[in-house]
Amino acid sequence: MAERVTFASSTGPQLAGIIDEPAGEVRGWGLFVHGFTLGKDSPAAARICKQLASEGIGMLRYDNLGLGDSEGDWGDGSFTVKVADTVFAAELMAARGTPVSLVAGHSWGGAAAIAAAPEIPDARAVVTACAPFDPSHAEHHYDDLVDQVLESGNAVWQVGGKRLNLKRGMVEDVRAADLAHRIPELGLPLLVMHSPTDNTVGIDNASEIFRAARHPRSFVSLEGSNHLLTRPGQAQRAARIISAWADPYLTPA
Numbered sequence: 001m002a003e004r005v006t007f008a009s010s011t012g013p014q015l016a017g018i019i020d021e022p023a024g025e026v027r028g029w030g031l032f033v034h035g036f037t038l039g040k041d042s043p044a045a046a047r048i049c050k051q052l053a054s055e056g057i058g059m060l061r062y063d064n065l066g067l068g069d070s071e072g073d074w075g076d077g078s079f080t081v082k083v084a085d086t087v088f089a090a091e092l093m094a095a096r097g098t099p100v101s102l103v104a105g106h107s108w109g110g111a112a113a114i115a116a117a118p119e120i121p122d123a124r125a126v127v128t129a130c131a132p133f134d135p136s137h138a139e140h141h142y143d144d145l146v147d148q149v150l151e152s153g154n155a156v157w158q159v160g161g162k163r164l165n166l167k168r169g170m171v172e173d174v175r176a177a178d179l180a181h182r183i184p185e186l187g188l189p190l191l192v193m194h195s196p197t198d199n200t201v202g203i204d205n206a207s208e209i210f211r212a213a214r215h216p217r218s219f220v221s222l223e224g225s226n227h228l229l230t231r232p233g234q235a236q237r238a239a240r241i242i243s244a245w246a247d248p249y250l251t252p253a
Contacts, residue, residue, distance in 0.1 A: 013072030017062030028250025030102030075165030
């Protein structure tokens with residue numbers, strides 16, 4: 001069972017989300033942050049959240065600015081905006097009486113989850129899957145457009161069947177984003193999951209995140225998985241790992 005919701009972003013436009021309701025006994029509630037240009041219906045987001053819901057953990061997944069069913073222009077977003085919108089999403093959950101204990105994110109969303117979690121009062125644990133240590137890693141995807149964007153202010157980026165506006169403000173914000181100081185100050189249990197054969201965000205990123213984190217911290221290898229967790233059973237397996245690991249930190253509401 002899923003509930004569709006909307007909430008105002010930190011920049012004004014309405015963002016669209018889906019709450020995958022827990023099946024059976026409610027163990028707790030969480031929030032999932034998708035990757036750079038993906039969305040709430042991407043395989044990693046949808047399959048992980050549905051699997052967690054089937055195991056009693058309700059999850060909110062939402063589309064970032066200008067993606068999926070959300071309003072606005074993707075190019076007006078940034079790492080700073082993504083982090084702020086993640087906090088706003090958690091506020092929606094708290095307002096409906098289902099505060100999130102678990103903050104999870106895939107790829108770039110994993111970096112945002114680390115940055116946002118300390119600003120979410122009810123957060124008790126954080127999970128990253130295939131996340132970069134440095135959010136500016138995303139620039140590798142559009143590096144051939146960077147000079148044009150910095151010179152003219154914007155460029156159209158064709159990616160994953162989408163036409164996105166890449167704007168100077170986003171490029172500069174992503175370059176300035178820093179997790180190196182945020183990870184040691186996280187103050188929450190952290191689970192780092194990554195595939196050793198991830199060709200998009202290399203396994204060395206997981207090593208850097210894990211080394212920077214303080215205990216309690218855990219690492220699980222998603223061997224055999226690709227970066228997007230699209231192969232059969234990959235996302236569900238990741239969800240089962242999250243479900244077991246997060247159990248001590250869940251707060252039923």
